[in-house]
Amino acid sequence: MDNDQQSCESKESPDRSSLVSDDGKNIKSVLCQRCGSKVLCPGMAVFAEKELFLPSVRTKRNLSTSDGSVDGDTLTAHWLVDDMFTFENIGFTNNVGRIKYLICADCEIGPIGWHCLDDKTSYYVALERVNHA
Amino acid sequence: MDPRYDIPRRAGGGGGGSANSSPAMGAQSRRRKMPPRPADYKLQIIIIGARGVGKTSLMERFTDDTFCEACKSTVGVDFKIKTVELRGKKIRLQIWDTAGQERFNSITSAYYRGAKGIVLVYDITKQETFDDLPKWMKMIDKYASEEAELLLVGNKLDCETDRVISRQQAERFASRISGMRFCEASAKDNFNVDEIFLKLVDDILSKMPLEIPNKELSNSILSLQPEPEVPPELPPPRMRCC
Numbered sequence: 364m365d366n367d368q369q370s371c372e373s374k375e376s377p378d379r380s381s382l383v384s385d386d387g388k389n390i391k392s393v394l395c396q397r398c399g400s401k402v403l404c405p406g407m408a409v410f411a412e413k414e415l416f417l418p419s420v421r422t423k424r425n426l427s428t429s430d431g432s433v434d435g436d437t438l439t440a441h442w443l444v445d446d447m448f449t450f451e452n453i454g455f456t457n458n459v460g461r462i463k464y465l466i467c468a469d470c471e472i473g474p475i476g477w478h479c480l481d482d483k484t485s486y487y488v489a490l491e492r493v494n495h496a
Numbered sequence: 497m498d499p500r501y502d503i504p505r506r507a508g509g510g511g512g513g514s515a516n517s518s519p520a521m522g523a524q525s526r527r528r529k530m531p532p533r534p535a536d537y538k539l540q541i542i543i544i545g546a547r548g549v550g551k552t553s554l555m556e557r558f559t560d561d562t563f564c565e566a567c568k569s570t571v572g573v574d575f576k577i578k579t580v581e582l583r584g585k586k587i588r589l590q591i592w593d594t595a596g597q598e599r600f601n602s603i604t605s606a607y608y609r610g611a612k613g614i615v616l617v618y619d620i621t622k623q624e625t626f627d628d629l630p631k632w633m634k635m636i637d638k639y640a641s642e643e644a645e646l647l648l649v650g651n652k653l654d655c656e657t658d659r660v661i662s663r664q665q666a667e668r669f670a671s672r673i674s675g676m677r678f679c680e681a682s683a684k685d686n687f688n689v690d691e692i693f694l695k696l697v698d699d700i701l702s703k704m705p706l707e708i709p710n711k712e713l714s715n716s717i718l719s720l721q722p723e724p725e726v727p728p729e730l731p732p733p734r735m736r737c738c
Contacts, residue, residue, distance in 0.1 A: 401579075447577055447590075448535060448538050448577065448588045448590075449534075450577045450579075450588075451577075451579045452576070452577060452578050452579055453576065453577045454573050454574075454575075454576040454577075455573070455574045455575055455576070456571040456572065456573060456574060457571050457572045457573070457574045458574075459571055463574065464571070466573065468576040468577065468578055471573065
C-alpha cells in the first residue's frame with residue numbers, strides 16, 4: 364500500500380535537526396495538531412524514511428476506497444515505534460485492506476500514521492501530520 | 497531531575513538520522529539523564545452495551561474535552577491506546593469500543609477474554625437498553641475472566657427529564673452482581689466520564705500484585721472481525737429489577 368506513484372519528495376523540514384536527536388530519536392513530544400493530545404513522549408520513537416500514502420485529513424470521504432481515487436499525500440518522514448504500547452495516546456481505524464490508519468485518540472483527527480497488519484512491529488506517524496513541542 | 501536531554505547536538509546537516517543506530521549511540525545514551533519511561537501497566541478495557549447508549553462518546557470523552565465530528569474517518573475507530581497516571585504508575589489502556597457490533601453474539605469471545613475491565617453502558621432514558629443488561633451479563637459470564645472488573649454506567653445523565661431508569665433500579669441491579677460498580681454519567685457534558693475510567697483502573701490495580709511483568713498483554717492487534725463461532729443461546733431477558 365505504500366504506493367510509489369506521485370511520490371513527491373517530502374519537504375525537507377528546515378528544523379529537522381531540532382526534532383531528531385543524534386541517535387535518531389524524537390527530541391520533542393509528538394502532539395496532535397488539532398487538540399494537542401500527546402501521541403509520543405520524547406525519545407520513544409526513531410526517525411524513519413519510508414514512502415507511505417496517507418489519505419488527506421480534511422475531507423469526509425477521504426478514506427473511501429470505492430471510487431479508487433483517494434485524496435492524500437505520499438509522506439516519507441515518519442516516527443517509527445515497534446510496539447503500540449509505546450504510544451501515549453493513539454487511535455487505530457478499522458482495517459482498510461491490510462492497513463490500519465493511526466488517528467488522534469482524543470479528537471480522532473487523522474490519519475496521522477500508518478500500520479500494516481503484516482508487520483506487527485512497525486507503527487509510523489508522519490512528521491508532517493503532528494506537532495512537536 | 498532535568499527532563500531535557502543533555503545530549504550535545506551535532507549539526508546534522510538537516511538530513512536527520514535514519515532508523516539504524518549510530519556507533520556513538522552507547523556513549524550518548526549514558527549521558528541521557530532521563531531515559532524514556534515505559535508504561536508500568538497495560539490493561540485492556542472494553543465498552544459494551546446496546547446501540548445508541550453512547551459507548552463511543554464515553555471513549556472519546558475520556559482524557560480530553562476536544563470533540564469534533566468533522567474529520568472522523570468513515571472507516572471507523574477500532575480501538576485506542578490511552579495513558580493515565582494513577583498511584584504514581586503510568587498505565588496504558590487499550591480501549592475497545594464495540595459500536596456497530598451491538599448484537600450480543602457479534603462480539604467475539606476473544607474480545608472479552610483479555611479484558612481486565614468491562615464497562616457496561618445503558619441509557620437512563622431508554623428502558624430497553626436497561627432490559628438488555630442481563631443478556632450482556634450472560635456474555636460476560638461466559639467469556640470474560642472472572643477477575644475482570646465490571647462497571648455499570650447509566651449514560652445520558654444530561655437527559656434527566658427523560659429519565660425512565662431510576663438510580664435505585666440500577667443500583668439494585670449492580671448490587672446483585674458481585675464486584676460490579678455502578679455510576680451515572682453524561683458523555684455529552686463530560687460528567688463523571690474521566691472518573692469512570694479512573695475508578696475502573698484503580699479497581700483493577702488494587703487487585704493486581706505489586707510487581708507484574710509488563711508482558712500482560714500481547715502486542716498483537718486483536719481482530720474484531722466476526723469469528724465463525726456459535727453464539728450462545730440467549731434466553732429472553734426476564735430478570736426483573738423491581
